[in-house]
Amino acid sequence: MNILQYESKIWATADLLRGSGIKESEWPSYMMPFFALTMIESRLIRMLDSLREEIGEEVFSNLPLEDLRDLIKDLGQGYNVYIFEKNKRLADICKNDKSFEFDFNAYLQGFDGETKDLLGVDASDGEKYLDIRGIINRLEAKNVLMGYTKLWSEIDLKPFNNSEITTLEEHIKRKWADISAETAGEQYTPDDVIALISEIISSKIEESDKLLKIYDCTCGGGNLLFGVEDRINEKFDRLTQTYGQDWNDSLYALAKIESRFRPDSIIEHGNTLVNDRFSNEVFDVVIANPPYGVSWKGYQKHIENDKTERFKFIPQTTDGQLLFMQHLISKLDTTGIGVVVHNGSTLFSGDAGSPESNIRKWMLDSDIVEAVIQLPTDEFFNTGIYTYLWILNKNKDPQRKDKVMLINASEKFKPLKKNKGSKRKEIDKDNRLQIVDTLIKFQSTDSAQVFDKEIFYFNKQAIMLTNVDEYGNSFEAKLKPGKKSEKLKPVRLTNGEHELNEFVISQFDKTKYDSLAEFFEEDIKPFINSLDYKEQQLIITTATEKYWFDAEKETIIKEVDDKRELMGCGKILVKCTLKKASKTQPERIEISVEITPDYQKDYEIIPFQRDETSNKAGIEAFMKRYITKPFVYLENTIGVQLNFNKIFYKPEELREVADILADIDLIDNELKSLEVGLKL
Structure with missing residues (x-):
């Protein structure tokens, strides 16, 4: 016998669930406990038959009930009073519709404590493992409990071993x-x-x-x-x-x-x-x-x-x-x-x-x-x-x-x-x-x-690039030793649309704002954050000089008395800060401007080598070959990925041009034949 013959029979029980208006997505929760019940019963009966064969029919028949109970319980596979002491199965219970409800409950209560716990026989506070008690209550409410149980009782798994079940x-x-x-x-x-x-x-x-x-x-x-x-x-x-x-x-x-x-x-x-x-x-x-x-x-x-x-x-x-x-x-x-x-x-x-x-x-x-x-x-x-x-x-x-x-x-x-x-x-x-x-x-x-x-390892080498202008120069070369930026004392700032002449602000329009802080958050700060020294023609004027960024040459321009000097690639940073009042100064907004070199953090993915010296040399060779801007090394992180697509990728073979043209000619001739047929 092939145990899979029961697969369709088990799923036939779902027809009753469908007819009772139970959603398909809920079927497993109804079927799991009854499948487990059928499986347990068949295995307990098979265990009992094996025990009878092992000790002999005559000895088995004369065995005192207490001894039989001890033998079965020692096997640790479960116990059921109805099966072992009354010689009744689920199918027997389903024969009498008048006593079914009482007998079925007694049958479930006849299991050992662990089995009852796993089935959820005594569950009262929501679901308990297989929750058979909850399922029984729902089936009773739909008046189909006995019919559903009878379908499951007809599934006999006793002839099959553990592996088959x-x-x-x-x-x-x-x-x-x-x-x-x-x-x-x-x-x-x-x-x-x-x-x-x-x-x-x-x-x-x-x-x-x-x-x-x-x-x-x-x-x-x-x-x-x-x-x-x-x-x-x-x-x-x-x-x-x-x-x-x-x-x-x-x-x-x-x-x-x-x-x-x-x-x-x-x-x-x-x-x-x-x-x-x-x-x-x-x-x-x-x-x-x-x-x-x-x-x-x-x-x-x-x-x-x-x-x-x-x-x-x-x-x-x-x-x-x-x-x-x-x-x-x-x-x-x-x-x-x-x-x-x-x-x-x-x-x-x-x-x-x-x-x-x-x-x-x-x-x-x-x-x-x-x-x-x-x-x-x-x-x-x-x-x-x-x-x-x-x-x-x-x-x-x-x-x-x-x-x-x-x-x-x-x-x-x-x-x-x-x-x-x-x-x-x-x-x-x-x-x-x-x-x-x-x-x-x-x-x-x-x-x-x-x-x-x-x-599968790789180097993720972080670097700090120093961006340069079209002549290879950076503003870094214009800084005094030990300085990271040049702070300006501006008297005027304009982006062509808006102009700023005040760089320490302590007054505000009280008809629009309730406080200097509100003025700062709603007016000054958004304006300063919107400034873009590259996209806008941002011009910074001090008492003696002008500065702006030439996007075409990627350089900072410094102009003094109509004479222009290329300062190298850099950034013009405009910042604003709300300062609290002190003993000597009132609450105020301070706007500052500074020019810095244009540094850019980047990373490169570089093949990894097991030997540390070789790996370092490989990184250096890679950087020398591919990176042209000045840079300094930052941290190197080793990553690991296993890329199947990269290893087993096979590009699609391209067809020969002659074959493609031949197909086009064939399609063209077919279209001409169709046109002739339509005219006729």
């Missing part, structure tokens, strides 16, 4: 993500991507007696975490144990329920970034598809005050992906490996010196990044953008030391016959094996490149 769960949750418009990538990772991640991990582990600990810090409903475990168990006899954490109530509950039917699996509830429930653990394998483009501003203070030292740098609050990345790296064992799904922003967001760039630099400095794989577009159910797998490895082969591989797998896919939301492609088995083989060989090909990690 997980597969069905993945398909159901994929549709939940599809219709509830969750954040892209936040809720569901497609089967084919899970399979690829599993193949990558399998290529890096081997048979061992050592327990393999697998961790997902944003496990959601557990599809990625448990999917990877199942696929590893298919390839290896090695013991595995899964650990996960999520703060979405309903998805956590689904993962927690699933975990109870897996050996020693541990799922915790809460915000990983604020409260790491595995703070004392490290893992052999870390995997995650953390939410991207989701703000973490709501708990910003918690992150900034974090004492675990896992966050080396704090990125922008608009996206927490690189917070999760740092957390995951902190959870890796000394020989641990990881595969993390991200969108493209983690590759290049943030300038040199930004937290995002510094996080990438720290990762490459630590030599923990082995590869980054670009997946095809249209791979996820809620988004069509490119996504990337970061391959982390704290035990890289010596020949891979300080190297990073970029794999362009954007064309490694098979089109789906039928789209699933935004998902139009899948990475089929052949393409998955090709990608993994490329990673294993670690050699450059048409679709993959191996680089020394420093290729």
Whole structure:
């Protein structure tokens, strides 16, 4: 039997919801608790059958009830009085409409405390995990509770094992993500991507007696975490144990329920970034598809005050992906490996010196990044953008030391016959094996490149340019030693439209303004700020000289007795200040003018070299070649970006001119034939 036969049957329950006037976007909240209920019941019955087979039918039949309870409870997979003591299932309860309401409530109350808590059986104050009590109340109000429950009772998952039930769960949750418009990538990772991640991990582990600990810090409903475990168990006899954490109530509950039917699996509830429930653990394998483009501003203070030292740098609050990345790296064992799904922003967001760039630099400095794989577009159910797998490895082969591989797998896919939301492609088995083989060989090909990690580093060299006029001169040469500017004592200032003769103002028009401060803010300050010595013909007159800027020659002109002197490129700065009254002077507005050299802060992006001396020489050679103006060096900041487009860009091949002309002639002849036909 193929368990996916139940996918359509489960979604048929939505017809009843539609007929009851329940919005499509709300269907997942109605379906999640009943799917969990069906899953729990089938697994408890299968557990009971396994126990009966293990101890023998005769012994089982004569087992005292208390002993049976102890045996079942020791397994830690849950308990239900109706199932184990009354031998009744949900389907049996649905046969009698007269006692259904009483029996269904008793059936739910018959679960063990943890199961009731996860289902939300006794919830009274709003939602509680799966909130089945809230859903029951709403279905009762629409008089469809029994009919809806009966549909679910007809779904028998008992014949299927954990892995098969997980597969069905993945398909159901994929549709939940599809219709509830969750954040892209936040809720569901497609089967084919899970399979690829599993193949990558399998290529890096081997048979061992050592327990393999697998961790997902944003496990959601557990599809990625448990999917990877199942696929590893298919390839290896090695013991595995899964650990996960999520703060979405309903998805956590689904993962927690699933975990109870897996050996020693541990799922915790809460915000990983604020409260790491595995703070004392490290893992052999870390995997995650953390939410991207989701703000973490709501708990910003918690992150900034974090004492675990896992966050080396704090990125922008608009996206927490690189917070999760740092957390995951902190959870890796000394020989641990990881595969993390991200969108493209983690590759290049943030300038040199930004937290995002510094996080990438720290990762490459630590030599923990082995590869980054670009997946095809249209791979996820809620988004069509490119996504990337970061391959982390704290035990890289010596020949891979300080190297990073970029794999362009954007064309490694098979089109789906039928789209699933935004998902139009899948990475089929052949393409998955090709990608993994490329990673294993670690050699450059048409679709993959191996680089020394420093290729992704760059110098952002800040400089202070001294602008010069057309003759190569700066006003700096006219200044006296130790002076940064020349202060003028103007008697007149004009820009051709307005003229200013008073440079210390203590009087104002009291019919327009209530105070000198108001006059300053509403009149003087806007006027002074509007002056532009380059765009306007701003002329400054002192007792003996005139100054203005010649925009054509880019120089300051000084005129004395009709004789003009070129002073070099500079700036004319007009400033105004409101001064408070003192013992000797009244409250006043002071307007001042000074001429300064025209300095301009700029930066250049320059290739990086590992050796410090060589890097410095490279910067100097670059500046000598490209910068012609006088300058001084300021700070140099090292940035890191991984640019797939730059590395794998292929320009479109241009067609031959003769071929284009031939096509034009062909079209022209076709048009002439059409004209002839129209005339006839």
